[in-house]
Amino acid sequence: MRGIIFLLLVTLCYSARFFPSVLQPQAIDFPVQFFNQTLDHFNPTDSRTFTQRYWVNDKHWSGGDAPIILYINGEGPVSGPPSASDDFVVTLADNLQATIVTLEHRYYGDSSPFDDLTVENLRYLTVEQALRDLENFVLSFREGLRVGDNANAEFKIFNIGVSYSGALSAWFRLKYPHVTEGSIASSGVVNAILEFDxxxxxxxxxxxxxxxxxxxxxxxxxxxxxxxxxxxxxxxxxxxxxxxxxxxxxxxxxxxxxxxxxxxxxxxxxxxxxxxxxxxxxxxxxxxxxxxxxxxxxxxxxxxxxxxxxxxxxxxxxxxxxxxxxxxxxxxxxxxxxxxxxxxxxxxxxxxxxxxxxxxxxxxxPNTKAFNNAYGGNQTAATKVFFSNGSQDPWKWASVTDSLGMLEPAVVISCDNCGHGVLIRGCPGGCSPSDKLNQEREKAMKYVQQWLL
CATH class of the missing domain: 1.20.120 (Four Helix Bundle (Hemerythrin (Met), subunit A))
Structure with a gap:
C-alpha cells in the first residue's frame, strides 16, 4: 500500500499506451505534491488510504477570491500541470486569473494503491471511485486556500478534461453539481459503446x-x-x-x-x-x-x-x-x-x-447499457457543460456533437487536422483554417465566464 498527504487537479486523456515523459525531470516551477486519498469511498468500514500525486500552476492566480480550474487527468501518468502558453487551459487561467490544479488518476502513474495489479486489487478502479476522488480532493484543496484574509473566500471551481477525462469532466458535473460551477468536456467520450464501428x-x-x-x-x-x-x-x-x-x-x-x-x-x-x-x-x-x-x-x-x-x-x-x-x-x-x-x-x-x-x-x-443508464450516455442530464469535438476525430461519435440545451452547448470544430481534444490541445499538424479553432475557443471562454458569475 502506498501512502500520504495533500492535493490538486487537471485532466487530460491519452490514447497512447506508453508514457516516457514521466521519466523526465519535473519542472522546478511545479513540484509534485501528494494527497492522502481514501481507497474505497463507499465502504465506511474500510479505512485504507493511498497517495495520489498532484500539481499546482498558480502563475496566473491573482490571489483573493479568484477561481480554481480543476483539470482532470485520465488513463496515464502525469508529469505536471498545464503550463504551455498555447494550451487553452492556460489561456483560460490567464483570463480568469485562476489557479490550475491537477490530480493524477487512481491506479495510473505513481498514484496506484497497490504494487500488484491483480484482479482483486483492480476492483477499486471504477469511474464512481475516480469521481469521488476528485470531489474529496478538490474540496480539501479549496479548504487549504481559505486561510488568513481568504478565510471566507468562495474560490469557485471549474473543471476541464479531454477524452476519457473529458467524460469525467461531464460526469463530475452530473454527480457533484454542488462542487463545480461548470465544465468543459473536450472530446468527452460520455457514451460507453460496446461495438464502436x-x-x-x-x-x-x-x-x-x-x-x-x-x-x-x-x-x-x-x-x-x-x-x-x-x-x-x-x-x-x-x-x-x-x-x-x-x-x-x-x-x-x-x-x-x-x-x-x-x-x-x-x-x-x-x-x-x-x-x-x-x-x-x-x-x-x-x-x-x-x-x-x-x-x-x-x-x-x-x-x-x-x-x-x-x-x-x-x-x-x-x-x-x-x-x-x-x-x-x-x-x-x-x-x-x-x-x-x-x-x-x-x-x-x-x-x-x-x-x-x-x-x-x-x-x-462491461454492461454498457447499465453504465449509460447511470451516467446518461450522450443524453447526459449534466448542465453547464461545454462539449467540443474535432471534425476529423473518430471519437466524436462517442461524445455529444449536438447541443442538448442552452446549458449543454456542443460544437464541432471543422478544419483539416481538427482531431482529438482540439479545443484544448490545438492541432499538432496545424489547424487549417486556424480561425475555426479561435472562434470556438472564444465561444467556450464566454460560457466559462458566464457560468462563473
Missing amino acids: QFDAQIVSATGSACSTVLLKTMRQLESLISNNDTNLSTKSKFLADMLSDADFYLMMGDVTGELVQYGHQADLCTPLVTSNGIDLVEVLANITVNSWSGKFGMAYQYGQDHLKKTPHVVEWADRQWWWQTCTELAYFQVAPKQNSVRSSTVDIGYFRSLCSNVFGEGTW
Missing part, C-alpha cells in the same frame, strides 16, 4: 478518397501476407511486432491508422501511401509504423495479451489498467465495420470478449 468509418471519411482507397488496399495486402505461413513472421518483423499473435497484431494496426488520424497527423499516414509510386505499400506502412507511430503513440509489445496479464505496477505503464476499465465498464471496442474497413475483420466483438476473459478472468465484460 463508427471509429473506423470516421477514419475512412477523415482521410479522404485518395488516401482511404490506398489504405484499404494496403490493409488487404497486409492481411494476405499475415495469412500466409511463409510470410507471416517476416511481415510482422517489419513492424517490430513479431511477438504478437495475428489478432493482437491487427488490433495494433487499427491503432496505427486510427491514432495518427485521431491526433491530426494524417499527413504522416496518407502522404507516403498516396505518393508511394510503385513502392510496396506494406513496406511503406511498416515504415510509417516504425518511424511515425511507434514510441510516439505506442509500442508493439503492449498489444500482447501476455504483457497485459503482467500484474506488477510500473509507473510508465497504463495498459492493464485501461483494459480493465474498458473490459468492466466503458468498452469503446473498436470493431471492424461491415464494409470499407481499414481494420481486419478479425477484430470483432468476439476478439474483445476473448481478450477480456483471457486477461482478467472468464466472464469479465
